Amino acid sequence: MIMDALNFDDPLIRKLILSTGIVVITYLIGFWVVRFINNKVEDFKRRHQSRRFTYYIIFFIDSIIITFIWLEDPSSLTTYLGFLSAGLALALHQVLLNIAGWLLIILRRPFGLGDRIEWDQVQGDVIDIRVFYTTLLEVGNWVEADQSTGRLVNIPNSTIFKAALFNYTRGFGCIWNEIKFLVTFESDWERAKKIVLETGYEHSEEEIEERARRRIIKMSKNYMIKYGKFTPIAYVEIKSSGVQVTLRYLTSVRKRRISENQINESILKKFKDEDNIEFAYPTSRLYRRTEEGKFLGSNE
Template sequence: MNKIFYDKLIVTTLAILIVYVLSTLIMKILVKKEEGVKTKHLTRKWIGYTRTVIIVFIIMLVWLQDVFSVTTILGFTSAGLALSLNQVILNIAGWMLFMIKRPIEIGDRIEYKDIKGDVIDIRMFYIVVLEVGNWVKLDQSTGRLATIPTGKIFTDPFFNFTSGFNAVWDEIDVLITFDSDKDRAKEIIIDIANKSMDKTIFTKIRDEQKEMSKKFAVKSGKLTPITYFSIKESGIQIELRYLSFVRKRRDTNNFINEKIYEAFMKEENINFAYPSQKIYLEK
């Protein structure tokens, strides 16, 4: 009996060692050929998953006597896991959904509840996100890492900023006085917005719309900048709505604000509004 045990132990150890050495060599060869960081990362992960599956299969093949014992153990094990590890199983199912259907991929910018950021890794039990926003304005990085359980894909909504369309609508509000030339102000704002936009954005979005229309009921709409007017207590508010690439949002917003300020300062009939009071004295 002891001889059988030691023989199995030696065979298992040698098999695991061979699998580990071969997988390491394959990983080094494949990673060396790839240049992209994302591809290298995914290659390492998939080789690691494959190695784990092969090792588990070898252990079962060596240590279990027959097919009946394998199915019996698997049956009891799965029943116990279903009862005691419900959340773990849900996370594994979520991870499988990410791997097969790919609703979210590494590099995507997503939002889940109060967490927003770039996906830098998708592991079996959680997604790793490099946070943006929060106390930092306009989607700049905070430097913090956040984790989201993969099983949440079945129960909670996720927002993907870069899948499908790689651009978002942004808005800038400009408040001018009631006696300002609003038509001239609108003309300046639209002109600055058009000049600030990436020349490739319209072509890319139209191409993405065509691709998405094959899967979803997506209709093409207006893509050029547009302004809206609203009356406020201190003046007339011009609301500029324009498209920006997701990761260029702050740069575009800053450029437009700066150019609007410089242009309005040169205009005699346009003045910025701010909270103020007028006092009328009677003789």
Template sequence: MDWISEELGLTTDTQTKIIGTLIVLGVAVLVRIVVARTIQRNLDDTGAMYRTGKLVTYVTSIFALIGLAWVWIDAFDNLGTYLAVVSAGLAIALADVLKNIAGWAYIVLRRPFRVGDRIEIDGTRGDVIDVRLFRFTIAEIGNWVDADQSTGRLIHVPNGVLFASQVANYTEGFEFVWHEVPVLITFESDWRLAEQRLVAIAHSQAPDIEARAGARIRETARSYHMKLDVLRPAVYLTVKESGVLLTARFLAEPRSRRLVEEKIWRSVLEMIETEPAIELAYPTIRGFLRGPLPIESGFDT
């Protein structure tokens, strides 16, 4: 120990604290590894394995910080004075870091979303696949993909963004979203028949959706003031320049919107094939002539 003091200029007390630090960190890492291997041997569910692993990481990190504080702050003597001096510098130098840590605490305690939820934040949509101390990770959907399907990219978002941005959660509480499919038919079509057929098609895609959604609303009402009187599919009518617009509105699971829309369009196209009184409309230009069209002869008489 004496030669270390001579070579490095470290006092005996500082050397003891460094050794204590290495012991604390070594024990924390060893415990983390042992527990992680135990979890892998005893759990088959990847979701439970992930959550348990995260909990172990948080617990070991907290105890490691307590151990380091015990080593370096002389068994917490003058802890208040130490924290007062250090906190002023940290508040300035580590503002973003502290904001991210506060954001992590907000995620853990308030639960604006959980791992597995589909959210949108700052224009980015996707499924939350990981939450860490400084950032959370989203498996992106949409963007250049014209649907709610994965792009293959992972978006890492700092936790501090939560305090300056609104978060839209697709799957929290109610667990269903409203979706609409617009169908434009010609003015000459039988719009009443088309409306009846479109309502039947919307109902056929999820016959039990109303009961399931009603049950979820009753559960969600315990935490949120949510009231939806109409849960069954409906068709709304309006007139556009090119024809009569029938809009099918229905509930769908957030991750099934594209699949349900595809099924509805397939049924609509099959219906149009069998119903000559219904035709799809598209932008057209019609010209009308008033009176006879004058024609000049090119021959001399």
């Protein structure tokens, strides 16, 4: 009955059926390709990238074929695209910006899947890159030391043109971290500095320092960048409540909290054994002029 109602001589009906057939066929092909990828590719990152690439190819093929199906005259494609572009530029400028941002991300690769980045004031690990937005598994925020919050954050790809992007993973593959220890003015700050620096060396990762050194040499071929020191270093600074000793050291991007915890525990144990080192904290002092100074107007 439905077949009787359809007039296959109608060009519109033929185009609808042909377009539907193309979509179904390409969907089935894509389904089997993705199934093959899931069974054969063991690496998680490569498997996810391969699936994304398959979806993009199918979408592109469908768009091209269906466009030619619905065009009355293929030679008018240029004119058609011109009017279409003008209309899209006005009505869908944000969508086009997202697509342009996605192309920039795919071609220039400022970050990739698995990278830890800070983008548009959001920190997280990149878990998906789509045409219109990129998905991050958030870290930080109310959780300290760059640990995961468990939230997924979708950032429009157009943001790549207007917000700063920080990549923790590219370049060194590690980051500089600093831990501050405040001791009293009466403490032996030189001894405290020595203990802090020794602890930094005890917990330093030689493979990280060597990897950073190799990457700096490689990066210097393309960028004006130079580092001369990759081992821990300690700095001393005078504060209002005491002497601050700052330990600066290299650590893996995802091990910052672990390394801080290990170093802090070691420092607490070592300072406990030192009689002439005490931690400082903000204090206030009450000064009585009549007891500690002279009376106003006194000649003595």
